[in-house]
Amino acid sequence: MTEHALPQTFEPSDTASAVEALKARFGEAASTGSSVLGLHRRDESHHAPFDPDIVVFPSSTEEVAEVLRIASRFRVPVTPWGTGSGLEGGAIPTRGGITLSMARLDRILEIRPDDMIARVEAGVRRKTLNRELRDTGLFFPVDPGADASLGGMASTGASGTNAVRYGVMRENVLGLTVVTAAGEIVKTGSLARKSSSGYDLTRLFVGSEGTLGVVTEVSLRLHPIADSVSALAGFETLEGAIATVIDIKRMGLSIGRVELLDLQTVHAINREHARGGPLALEPLPTLFFEFQHALGESDPSTEAIAEIVASHGGTPLRWMRGADAAQVIWDVRRDAMGWAERERPGSRSWSTDTCVPISALAESILGASADIAASSVPGYIIGHVGDGNFHCIFMMLPDEEDEVHAIAERIARRALQASGTATGEHGVGIGKREFLIEEHGLPAVTLMRTLKAALDPLDILNPGKVLPDLV
Amino acid sequence: MTEHALPQTFEPSDTASAVEALKARFGEAASTGSSVLGLHRRDESHHAPFDPDIVVFPSSTEEVAEVLRIASRFRVPVTPWGTGSGLEGGAIPTRGGITLSMARLDRILEIRPDDMIARVEAGVRRKTLNRELRDTGLFFPVDPGADASLGGMASTGASGTNAVRYGVMRENVLGLTVVTAAGEIVKTGSLARKSSSGYDLTRLFVGSEGTLGVVTEVSLRLHPIADSVSALAGFETLEGAIATVIDIKRMGLSIGRVELLDLQTVHAINREHARGGPLALEPLPTLFFEFQHALGESDPSTEAIAEIVASHGGTPLRWMRGADAAQVIWDVRRDAMGWAERERPGSRSWSTDTCVPISALAESILGASADIAASSVPGYIIGHVGDGNFHCIFMMLPDEEDEVHAIAERIARRALQASGTATGEHGVGIGKREFLIEEHGLPAVTLMRTLKAALDPLDILNPGKVLPDLV
The missing domain is CATH 3.30.465.10 (Uridine Diphospho-n-acetylenolpyruvylglucosamine Reductase; domain 3)
Structure with missing residues (x-):
């Protein structure tokens, strides 16, 4: 790097000066209006909102660099903002400062x-x-x-x-x-x-x-783009569904997607069907499959798949032939949690995310199911089971946050005990920091801290995220 | 980490004390015998050999940690050693010190x-x-x-x-x-x-x-493990061969392997055939293919593949049906450079390795071919062309090192000009350090140095590799 302009002392943030400098430099592309701040105070998660002091809308990499130089000079936190669709609070500016919207970096x-x-x-x-x-x-x-x-x-x-x-x-x-x-x-x-x-x-x-x-x-x-054929099957037991996925993977069949819906999710889909929704399912834990093949190639070996499903207690496969039929199940997969949320007025969803070796998946999901059953908060399990990744989604009323937090903690701990991870795809953000040392061990987290200190010595880059606070 | 035992001053290495401490701790698992040192002085590359001062054979991670603590205490370089099969000198202990053999970590x-x-x-x-x-x-x-x-x-x-x-x-x-x-x-x-x-x-x-x-x-x-079917075809032009690979990839056909052999390599295979070798090829640049499918699934769409090959000036596909037939071409692929090396008594091979976006591959390989043709050193081109990765292998006599170095430099520069990399898979080691700044830019290399300094402040971990020397 051509220069290291970072100050070497840890003076307090001078937010007012940073805001002034950014307004002078960026004009209308730097806003302190309350509606703009309000649009950047929360993501899609349950985490508490927090207002930034200013939102800047740079239009180029060079402009982002200018913002960072101003932020460094005045030691002010910078929180990057994409679309606010995160599920662990990564884009919430929990220490205020500058939110850096990427909306104009859209080429x-x-x-x-x-x-x-x-x-x-x-x-x-x-x-x-x-x-x-x-x-x-x-x-x-x-x-x-x-x-x-x-x-x-x-x-x-x-x-x-x-x-x-x-x-x-x-x-x-x-x-x-x-x-x-x-x-x-x-x-x-x-x-x-x-x-x-x-x-x-x-x-x-x-x-x-x-x-x-x-x-x-x-x-x-x-x-x-590949051709694909979709199908679904219900299973007597969750173990049977997981064993099916393991066998299909070990055969080397090209799975495009394989999603598990627990019984509660299937019930929610069926209740929606009674209200005019698109799909009715047998009341069993269910797998949605997509098998892929190259355009123009023959279909995958449907017989072999059907045999595996049957051998693990699955219902006869329901093939969704043609793009429209297949789209129905993938739309249902996408929409089911919205329907469930609307069934509980006043609730909002808390989605937690763990990933385990697939051999531990049945036990992990059964454990989570038992936790959910013992709770008064409605909870649903949907899994990217080919990867061992599953989500538990709670439709939570405002006063139930502690209860859901306790269940989510048990689910994460169970994943860690199975040599898995406390977050397969949602990120650490605010919510999964508490598990970082338990998951990686103190030496690895210390190494992460060493990297953070080397690259961001003033701790201005999205502070309070990923790494746990030093106690 | 529970402790940071690194000394804070940069005293010179005390190799003698480190050797003494390692012998005391590791007994027969720490050797300074000249035959053992000699076995750990070179890899498979052309790079100059160098003796370590001692070779240690730890049997556990904890023993490796003990070696590192001794190395840190006496500020002595540590070079890890796997099997010595590297092609860029990564395991050559260019500054002496401790070579850390992994031979007993074999569980x-x-x-x-x-x-x-x-x-x-x-x-x-x-x-x-x-x-x-x-x-x-x-x-x-x-x-x-x-x-x-x-x-x-x-x-x-x-x-x-x-x-x-x-x-x-x-x-x-x-x-x-x-x-x-x-x-x-x-x-x-x-x-x-x-x-x-x-x-x-x-x-x-x-x-x-x-x-x-x-x-x-x-x-x-x-x-x-997948089923596969192998095939080969010659091409009028190198561009035709590359265009074939691009089309097959864009169709989404499952390529297991696709290797390009240039005309010089094909000639070497045919000369070996005249001496009793296993395969004769038409004297054309040639692609070896392996197409994969799940066990029990039907063969890939051979018709579509044949059409693509023909449309780009390929000879009719020669299908190598059955495991034995397929094995012939993959054995030839593996052995061809050994045959070429033996054809030039006294030579040893220098294999250079670059990778470019596939749209730049034909031009890159044609450029390398022209460089080779203009040289007196026999050179061969073999490529993992599905990835845009290719090797130029020179059968070099001892006094030709400067000439080969100059060609290898031109080939690497051409890759960098095409937004590629100076090493697709051999690593940087000693040999590709000279291109690091050109490839990544000074800011990225400075960031790499920051990481190195944060994790290895005494510069004892395989020093003189990957990062270029500070000038």
Whole structure:
């Protein structure tokens, strides 16, 4: 880096001076209006909102660097903001300061169909990119549900239903442009599909939730659109459903998606069906499958799949042939939690996220089910079971937060006891910091702190996220 | 970490005291015998050999930590050693000191078939693991050619012919046990197949070539063994061969491997055939293909593939049906450079390694071919073309090193101009340090230096590798 302008003393933040400097430099692209602040005070999680002191809307990487230099000079926290769709509070500016909106960094910089690569600015949303790709026969597969920004998805280490087939952000980001705490612009990676050159800075920033640097551009791997066939089956037991997934994976069949819906979720879908909803299911824990094959190739081995399902106590497979039929189940998968939330007026959802080795998945989900059953708060389990990743979603009334927190804690601890993780895809944010040392051990967390101190010595980059507070 | 025992002053190394302390602690597992030193002075590369002062053979992670604590105390370099199969000098102890052999860290710790995970000590070789996995229907796919140690492969960021289908080490390592410069034991990752918890320490160490810590255990993703069918075709032009690969990839057909052999390599194979070798080819640039499908599934769409090949000026596909027929071409692929080396008595091979976006591959390879043609040193090009990765292998006499170095430099520069990398899979080691700043830019390399200084303040971990010397 050409200069290290960081002050060496730890003076207190001078927020007023930073706000003044940002307004002078950015004009209408720096706002302290209460409606703008209010739009940037919360994400989609249950975490308490907090107002930033100013929201800046830079239009280029260089402008982001200018913001960071001002933030460093006045030692003011900077919280990057994509679309506010996070589920662990990563974008809530819990210490105030500057919220750095990526909304104007919305250019698709380059699409290289032959290389199956796209370069985008951090604020581009995934659906926007996929619309732009429509005529290429390619798409960007990582799909966390929300129409999140690609910079936010990189920062959080997002994934979703497609990850079992295409991997998570970590595997699909080729390189980044990142602005450091000191306002330096760093380019990581290259457009080569693989490299063993130097330290893997790309993966250091992916999943670091804006605490080590601000992502402003992302190079992404694209994939060919595949043909697929979808199906569903109910299972006598949860163990049977999981054993089915294990067997199909070990056979090497190309699973595009495989989602588990617990009995409570199936009931919610059936109640919606009684109100005119699109799908009725047998009242059993259910798997939704998508099997993939190359365009023009023959279907996958449906007989082998049916045999595996039957051998583990599954109902006969219900094949959803054709794109429209398949879309029904994937829309239901997406919408079911919205229906469940509306069934409990005044509730909002708390979604917790763990991931375990698949051999521990049945026990983990059964444990979570028992926790839910023992609680007065309605809870639902939906899982990306091909990866061992599942979510428990609670429809929580305002006075039930402590109860849900206690259950979520038990679920996370159970994942850690099974050599799993307290967050498979939602990130650490605010909510999962309490498990970091338990999950990684003190030596690893100390090493993370060493990295944070080396890259952000003033602790201005999204402070209070990812790393637990020092006690 | 429970303690930071690193001395804060930069006193010179006290190698004699370190050697004495290691002999006292490790007895026969610490050797200064000239034959043992001689076995650890070079790898498979062209780089100049250098003797370590002592070779230690620890049997556990805790013993590795003890070695590191002694090394830190006396500020002596530590160079980890897997099998010595590296191609960029990463394991050559260019500053002497302690070579840390992983040969006795050779236990397969755990195989979890349902989770498709293996945990191994760093010294376990990939073929040993795959033999152990034989009855599970699973295998570990990353195959750099040599029977390398899995810790070495993780440290180098290895890949090979299978990477187009299964990814590189980065995607196939779930977690590590690493010993830091201060002798602390850090565990990274978990047994969950995905996680967004905390900084990605696993990927920070993968590919860092022992310069940030010493890998002692590796958790690996396993994959189901697939059925496959192999084929080959010659092409009028190199551009036609590359266009074929692009089209097949964009169709989404499951390529297991796709290797390009340039005309010089094809000639070498045919000369060997005249001496009784296994395969004769048309004298054209040639692609070797492997297409995969799940066990029991139908063959891939051979018609579509044949059409693509024909449309780009390929000869009719020669299908190698059955495992034995297919094995012939993959054995030839493995052995061809050995035959070429023997054709030039007194020569040894210098293999250089670059990777570019596939749209730039034809131009990059044609440029390298022209460089080779203009040289007096025989050179061959073999490529993992599905990834845009190719090797130029020179059969070099002792006085030709400068000439080959100059060509290798031109090839690397051409890759960088195409937004590629100077090393796709061999690592930086000694040989590719000169391109690091050109490839990543000074801000990124400065950030790498910041990480190195934070994790190894005494510069004892494989010093003189990866990062360029400060000028």
